[in-house]
Amino acid sequence: MRIATWNVNSLNARLPRVEAWLDDVRPDVLCLQETKLADASFPAMAFAALGYEAVHHGDGRWNGVAILSRVGLDDPLAGFAPGIEPDVDTRLVAASCGGVRVHSVYVPNGRALDDPHYAYKLSWLARLRAHLEATADPASEVVVCGDFNIAPDDIDVWDRAAFEGATHVSEPERTALGALLDWGLVDTFRARYPELPGLYSYWDYTAGRFHKREGMRIDYVLASARLAARSVLDVVDRNARKGTKPSDHAPVIAEFAR
DNA sequence: ATGGTAGAGCATCTA
Numbered sequence: 001m002r003i004a005t006w007n008v009n010s011l012n013a014r015l016p017r018v019e020a021w022l023d024d025v026r027p028d029v030l031c032l033q034e035t036k037l038a039d040a041s042f043p044a045m046a047f048a049a050l051g052y053e054a055v056h057h058g059d060g061r062w063n064g065v066a067i068l069s070r071v072g073l074d075d076p077l078a079g080f081a082p083g084i085e086p087d088v089d090t091r092l093v094a095a096s097c098g099g100v101r102v103h104s105v106y107v108p109n110g111r112a113l114d115d116p117h118y119a120y121k122l123s124w125l126a127r128l129r130a131h132l133e134a135t136a137d138p139a140s141e142v143v144v145c146g147d148f149n150i151a152p153d154d155i156d157v158w159d160r161a162a163f164e165g166a167t168h169v170s171e172p173e174r175t176a177l178g179a180l181l182d183w184g185l186v187d188t189f190r191a192r193y194p195e196l197p198g199l200y201s202y203w204d205y206t207a208g209r210f211h212k213r214e215g216m217r218i219d220y221v222l223a224s225a226r227l228a229a230r231s232v233l234d235v236v237d238r239n240a241r242k243g244t245k246p247s248d249h250a251p252v253i254a255e256f257a258r
Numbered sequence: 259a260t261g262g263t264a265g266a267g268c269a270t271c272t273a
Binding site: 009010012013034036060061062109111149204205206207208209245247248 | 261262263264265266267271272273
């Protein structure tokens with residue numbers, strides 16, 4: 001089972017690239033973030049032509065998440081479960097694909113430690129944990145994939161000193177991510193490559209950071225123990241960040257033996 | 259020199 005996640009930074013701008021990538025990589029499941037589309041504008045037919053069912057949750061201008069699957073797509077759920085304070089944005093969608101409960105998440109950026117958006121980020125992470133508690137079983141096969149906007153460790157950023165006092169590396173958000181993992185999830189990429197720096201999924205468009213290899217590892221596939229035990233591959237597809245009109249994120253691929 | 263680029267949409271906002 002090949003599961004991928006990709007923040008495409010506008011699906012409108014990226015559709016030809018995503019289609020070509022799907023045709024090349026043929027993941028069983030692809031989670032998308034930052035489609036920046038309303039549901040009515042989601043190009044479901046383009047993905048159906050490639051053999052993928054899809055569910056999309058978006059409100060048009062910003063955010064927007066989707067799941068594509070060629071191994072079935074059942075019980076879609078947009079946003080947080082009933083009983084949890086609803087999200088003001090469209091940042092979470094879940095579905096069952098080939099026996100795996102899949103979540104595509106776009107965690108709020110936070111902007112700055114003293115910005116209200118940072119409090120929203122922490123609240124959002126707590127609500128995601130509550131959502132998992134309410135709708136999924138950590139003893140079953142679960143993945144939570146997406147752009148977490150958190151570098152889990154200092155080796156997940158190109159220069160820790162450059163992030164002093166900034167979001168993405170602060171203790172409260174790392175603690176919130178830890179609480180998510182404590183529910184029963186494994187960062188399979190870091191489990192495969194412990195202590196190996198320089199493996200990023202995002203590079204700021206500005207200042208030529210991609211070509212200077214100045215990035216951050218903020219996109220990942222979190223897997224429940226039952227799946228993580230069968231983890232056979234973890235890759236960041238840096239090639240998808242090259243050429244004309246790339247996203248500022250590269251796709252992250254995780255594979256699990258059946 | 260608080261810079262730089264990309265996307266949405268048409269003035270800025272978001273990242």
